[in-house]
Amino acid sequence: MARTKIKNGRDTRLEFRCSTEEKKKIEDLANYLEIPPATLVRNLVLASYDDAMIFKKLGLLKGAKKLIDFKEKYSSIFNEPKPIKN
Numbered sequence: 001m002a003r004t005k006i007k008n009g010r011d012t013r014l015e016f017r018c019s020t021e022e023k024k025k026i027e028d029l030a031n032y033l034e035i036p037p038a039t040l041v042r043n044l045v046l047a048s049y050d051d052a053m054i055f056k057k058l059g060l061l062k063g064a065k066k067l068i069d070f071k072e073k074y075s076s077i078f079n080e081p082k083p084i085k086n
Contacts, residue, residue: 018026030037055061 026041027037030040033040052061055064
């Protein structure tokens with residue numbers, strides 16, 4: 001695939017790591033949509049960013065993060081096996 005010219009001043013690169021399975025899923029979806037995987041990832045990130053800004057304005061963004069942290073910290077309490085009654 002030939003490299004296309006960068007449009008609209010998109011000259012800064014951002015990289016991330018994902019698992020082989022995640023990469024395969026992204027590539028499969030990009031192929032289905034007939035767009036490059038990088039374009040799909042960029043579109044997904046920008047859409048998620050817009051959602052995050054809405055949550056931030058509503059005051060929910062940090063609350064959601066604290067809820068996730070709380071669940072992770074205290075997950076052992078909720079996942080402990082129940083004692084067996086005789």
